Amino acid sequence: MALLPMQQNQMPSISIHPRQNHVVYFSKGLKNPILILNNHEFWVHIKKQMGTRWRCGMFVRTKCKAALFTSGKIVGLLSENHNHRPPIKKRNNDHLVRQNVTIIRDINLL
Numbered sequence: 118m119a120l121l122p123m124q125q126n127q128m129p130s131i132s133i134h135p136r137q138n139h140v141v142y143f144s145k146g147l148k149n150p151i152l153i154l155n156n157h158e159f160w161v162h163i164k165k166q167m168g169t170r171w172r173c174g175m176f177v178r179t180k181c182k183a184a185l186f187t188s189g190k191i192v193g194l195l196s197e198n199h200n201h202r203p204p205i206k207k208r209n210n211d212h213l214v215r216q217n218v219t220i221i222r223d224i225n226l227l
């Protein structure tokens with residue numbers, strides 16, 4: 118009786134990937150571009166040589182603490198807890214620039 122080859126029926130172990138591929142959009146702002154992530158808008162806060170710090174576009178109105186950092190195609194979430202719902206805006210999608218990025222959580226870049 119021939120033995121069937123051992124089959125690897127085990128599910129691949131689920132590991133936590135701190136890196137996620139995601140899509141963000143850039144829209145033209147008055148001076149700087151606006152970054153859109155999950156329908157939330159982020160405005161340029163600080164530009165540094167190593168990248169740009171963005172903070173939530175609702176910061177002025179709601180003191181929202183959500184902020185992120187971009188360096189090339191890396192988006193680091195500094196804080197993703199918004200204290201409000203995403204603003205609902207009609208956008209002209211023709212002006213949005215789509216960008217594939219890698220999102221990193223729990224970073225300590227700044």
Ligand SMILES: [Zn+2]
Nearest residue numbers: 173181183199
């Ligand atoms: Zn916010």
